[in-house]
Amino acid sequence: MVISGNTRLIAHLGYPTASFKAPMIYNPWFVDQQVDVKVVPMGVRPEDYAAFIPPLFTMTNIIGALVTMPHKIATCDLVQRLSPTAAIAGACNAIRREADGSLSGDMFDGEGFVLGLRRKGFNPQGTRALVVGSGGVGSAIAASLAAIAASLAAAGVSALTLYDTRPEVAHALAGRLHQHYPQLDITLMQSDPAGHELVVNATPLGMKASDPLPLDVERLAPGAWVGEVVMTQEYTPLLRAAQARQCHIQRGTDMLFEMIPAYLRFFDLPVATPEQLRALAEIRY
Secondary structure (H helix, E strand, O other), X not given: OOOOOOOEEEEEEEOOOOOOOOHHHHHHHHHHOOOOEEEEEEEOOHHHHHHHHHHHOOOOOEEEEEEOOOOOOHHHHHOOEEOHHHHHHOOOOEEEEOOOOOEEEEOOHHHHHHHHHHHHOOOOOOOEXXXXXXXXXXXXXXXXXXXHHHHHHHHOOOEEEEEEOOHHHHXXXXXXXXXXXXXXXXXXXXXXXXXXXXXXXXXXXXXXXXXXXXXXXXXXXXOOEEEEOOOOOOOOHHHHHHHHOOOEEEOHHHHHHHHHHHHHHHOOOOOOOHHHHHHHOOOOO
């Protein structure tokens, strides 16, 4: 579908943009549905982001924005309303312009992650989960850790172990989680995957071929589930190592396919199933 004077835009905000996969999923769906909307990558450096958002949303043909690294946390201070999930996570990955021009923010990382696990047959209820992160305040990876932790808590995990290279990040997240889930058993600053049915890498380790593994894979129990947020490659070294230990896996792009229907509802656009999106997607690595 050609871009015309009637085309409405969804900005895809992040930096750098080379690893972006979302436009290759959304845009084929919009073409299939004959919806005149385009997702457009926009590379915005962190130091320019706060000044960029207000003029961006004065555009008369913009619907909203997808927000990714490294802007998810900074976005919270740039919108007028946050969903409860975004408030717990301390981050948001979607912005919608309302009829009055104000901005609403939401966070779908965790929802997409948990839906992907459920679809593969994993029931989080009553399980023990380890989420490993490595980012301080202002880190998009810390936002993914927080969103996944919040969604796992909502899905009924009995115990959650949080590890972050910045202890203050893990402690702050535990405090926000306990406000909403006071019965949740939270252990802090332990990265040993032994004894956990679910292990999640919410670090950027795996984006580069030279990266070390984010945890000791020798401690993974066969049959455990291992999830990934990194999307630069389909099977990261962690996922390959987990498969070699007879673990179940979830790729980073699996989370993306699951969260896109939630984004589409948020933007009041035709909603696809993950299967429909996969059939039409034109992803390149």
